[in-house]
Amino acid sequence: MPRIDYVIWFVQSLERSVAFYRDLIGLDVRLEGDGYVEFTMENTKFALFERAKLPELIGRTGGQAPCGEIAFVVNDVDSEAVRLRAAGADILTGPTDRPWRQRTLHVADPDGNVVEFAQNL
Structure with a gap:
C-alpha cells in the first residue's frame, strides 16, 4: 500500500510563507535552500517551494491557491x-x-x- 511521503505548497513569497508556518503555526525549519523550505514533522514531510522556480523543476508554472x-x-x-x-x-x-x-x-x-x-x- 502506498504512503504519503511529503506535501509541498507552491508559494508566491517563500519568505512570507515561511514566517507564517514557522512563526504563526509554530513549525521548526528542518532544511532550506534553492527556493525550498522543509519543516520538522513526525509523520511526513511538509515543505514550501517558491512558485517562481517551478519552471526549473517541472517545466511550467503551477496552479493558484x-x-x-x-x-x-x-x-x-x-x-x-x-x-x-x-x-x-x-x-x-x-x-x-x-x-x-x-x-x-x-x-x-x-x-x-x-x-x-x-x-x-
Whole structure:
C-alpha cells in the first residue's frame, strides 16, 4: 500500500510563507535552500517551494491557491483560535464541532491555501 511521503505548497513569497508556518503555526525549519523550505514533522514531510522556480523543476508554472488543505491535529482548537486571532491570522471558519467528531478551525495562509486545526472529540 502506498504512503504519503511529503506535501509541498507552491508559494508566491517563500519568505512570507515561511514566517507564517514557522512563526504563526509554530513549525521548526528542518532544511532550506534553492527556493525550498522543509519543516520538522513526525509523520511526513511538509515543505514550501517558491512558485517562481517551478519552471526549473517541472517545466511550467503551477496552479493558484487555494488548491487544497493541510490539517494539523491539536489538543485545544479554541486556544489555537484565540492565539491565531491575536496574531492577526485570516480566520475562515470556526471553531466548529463537526459530525465526524472533530472540532475544527480553518485559516488562510499568505497565498490563500486552507490550513485546518482539528481537535479530536
